[in-house]
Amino acid sequence: MFASATASASTNPPLSGTANDAEHPYLLEITNISKGFPGVVALDNVQLRVRPGSVLALMGENGAGKSTLMKIIAGIYQPDTGEIRLRGKPVVFQSPLAALQSGIAMIHQELNLMPHMSIAENIWIGREQLNGLHMVDHRAMHRCTAELLERLRINLDPEEQVGNLSIAERQMVEIAKAVSYDSDVLIMDEPTSAITETEVAHLFSIIADLRAQGKGIIYITHKMNEVFAIADEVAVFRDGAYIGLQRADSMNGDSLISMMVGRELTQLFPERDQPVGKLLLSVRDLALNGVFEGVSFDLHAGEVLGIAGLMGSGRTNVAETIFGITPSTRGEIFLDGTPIRVSDPHFAIEKGFALLTEDRKLSGLFPCLSVLENMEMAVLPHYVGNGFVHQKALRVLCEDMCKKLRVKTPSLEQCIDTLSGGNQQKALLARWLMTNPRVLILDEPTRGIDVGAKAEIYRLISLLASEGMAVIMISSELPEVLGMSDRVMVMHEGEMMGTLDRAEATQERVMHLASGNPVH
Structure with a gap:
């Protein structure tokens, strides 16, 4: 059912978008974005850039502002200040639909599927195919979903109700839904939080295919091994502020943790040598x-x-x-x-x-x-x-x-x-x-x-x-x-x-x- 991509995904191709590229080397540029909520400054003058054909890992502790920025890019929130440029042109997204129509799709950390609808209905909701009588063409939707799932090597029945799926299977449906938009920029917010290592390898193979197609991927995760397996560049946020950006192959786990938390974590797992009781x-x-x-x-x-x-x-x-x-x-x-x-x-x-x-x-x-x-x-x-x-x-x-x-x-x-x-x-x-x-x-x-x-x-x-x-x-x-x-x-x-x-x-x-x- 799943294809392993650990070897291929860990060998990253050269970054697109170098100085020798065309007029606009970046698919997406974020400049001086700030966002506040009552009692909280979520983002303070942050920046970000995404190259075509590359994976940018966005790292930081909880509350660092990663998800808030992604929701701004996806049109869910509006920034207080700053500018978003897509393919070199300033854009303002007043809604998630506007972002989608401009080529930005997002896989949210929290799943957003309708449990009482089928996989096909969830994937194509709002984009249903119609027949000559202007009624939903369920057969065509089923066929397109089957083709999409087959291309992504996801072994699920398009007519299966989402409520019957496991959390991991729902996550794969979310991924398929995002890919179905054929967006230039794909945001993945904790896409592996509910899936096992086998499904992670499968996801990495999908990411490798998307990268080869010239897509720009923003990848948010807390798992260090994933960063060094698939990322080309790593951007770090801390407490709503932009800390820096480096190539992934120039970093290691210790240096990345130090950037994220501002301190060293000398031992992740505590010693456990106390005797057990009754x-x-x-x-x-x-x-x-x-x-x-x-x-x-x-x-x-x-x-x-x-x-x-x-x-x-x-x-x-x-x-x-x-x-x-x-x-x-x-x-x-x-x-x-x-x-x-x-x-x-x-x-x-x-x-x-x-x-x-x-x-x-x-x-x-x-x-x-x-x-x-x-x-x-x-x-x-x-x-x-x-x-x-x-x-x-x-x-x-x-x-x-x-x-x-x-x-x-x-x-x-x-x-x-x-x-x-x-x-x-x-x-x-x-x-x-x-x-x-x-x-x-x-x-x-x-x-x-x-x-x-x-x-x-x-x-x-x-x-x-x-x-x-x-x-x-x-x-x-x-x-x-x-x-x-x-x-x-x-x-x-x-x-x-x-x-x-x-x-x-x-x-x-x-x-x-x-x-x-x-x-x-």
């Missing part, structure tokens, strides 16, 4: 009909159990079953040696379970509510007495947790939808930590989070484990799984393939199991 959670032969079966493991206090696997392996389904979102059809769960039947999340929370879901937009955030209201959601019932909410105590708790997790927000009254993706994620993690869980389940805990914030969260996870909390961590990033876990459980197509101790867990052995091969 047996806390036991899962025996857990199954959910048609999804996964035969999952068994033990989890001790103070232990981090990583769960790895490719798309469709059932990792998230296991977490949701343990938390009671989808009650098991077979098997047993023991807490402190006592069997429990986790029938719903409310019961799970009462028993000391917490689950940070993989998709904060669909199943985590209340986007129209404030940071305070989102954080206090899980503990609110404990702060109600005589019909009143003890708001002062709740605020103190939330303020303390914001400081502990370094959530960047002008105030707790700020609408959480205006925060960067990483700060939203930290606010959701704060919500669950305020419940004082005994078993913390983290599904993609650093999705869309910058390297500095990742290091903070890794240290926090290690600290929580050292204090006796049991942690289950699901991640598509193998370095993260290997760097944080005491043991790694690997799944393949709903089957538990094996568990590796920290000392024996390597990327090769994990991928061997994740591909459906038993332990030698």
Whole structure:
């Protein structure tokens, strides 16, 4: 289904747009752009340039202003000051449609598909093909979608409803939709945040094809290995300001991190050598009909159990079953040696379970509510007495947790939808930590989070484990799984393939199991 492009993508062709090029060497130029929101200066006199036939990686911590600038380029926001030039000519985009019609397409960090519509309908929405009677020609749309998906080597049925797809499959549909516009400038905001290494290699092959066609690509990511695999140039933002631009082949991970955070991160993953405590959670032969079966493991206090696997392996389904979102059809769960039947999340929370879901937009955030209201959601019932909410105590708790997790927000009254993706994620993690869980389940805990914030969260996870909390961590990033876990459980197509101790867990052995091969 997928084609690997690691080798070809990592060997970048010479940059287009040199001094010997035509009159306008840049597809896109950003000059002196500033943008402010109430209480926040999101962008302060920044600049950017994109050459044809090249990939520009835009790097920076959460809140650095990357997504804000991309939304200005895509016509979602209007700048307060500054100029945008496209193919050498000044442009003003009053809407996303105007940007699209001018040749700028964007893949957003948060997926924007309609779940109750088919893949074909999502891709061509607003551009539906009509027949002679001026009615939507579904057969023609299906044919064009099939041709597009085949060209991109995406093995999906155009008539499949998007709501039935996994997060990774939806991400690939978003990519196909953006490519379908045949735009000259393609903005990719965290396109690999929800896909596995196999799909990442597939995406890189698509990017290589687009680069060869002379497209200019702005690529936003927090994953260092991706930058050095596909980028020609790297631009860095920090706290809304432009820091600099360099060729990717002139940098390394340490120099890039230093530019991003203004300091060195000497160790991304904290040392984990403290002994584990008593047996806390036991899962025996857990199954959910048609999804996964035969999952068994033990989890001790103070232990981090990583769960790895490719798309469709059932990792998230296991977490949701343990938390009671989808009650098991077979098997047993023991807490402190006592069997429990986790029938719903409310019961799970009462028993000391917490689950940070993989998709904060669909199943985590209340986007129209404030940071305070989102954080206090899980503990609110404990702060109600005589019909009143003890708001002062709740605020103190939330303020303390914001400081502990370094959530960047002008105030707790700020609408959480205006925060960067990483700060939203930290606010959701704060919500669950305020419940004082005994078993913390983290599904993609650093999705869309910058390297500095990742290091903070890794240290926090290690600290929580050292204090006796049991942690289950699901991640598509193998370095993260290997760097944080005491043991790694690997799944393949709903089957538990094996568990590796920290000392024996390597990327090769994990991928061997994740591909459906038993332990030698």
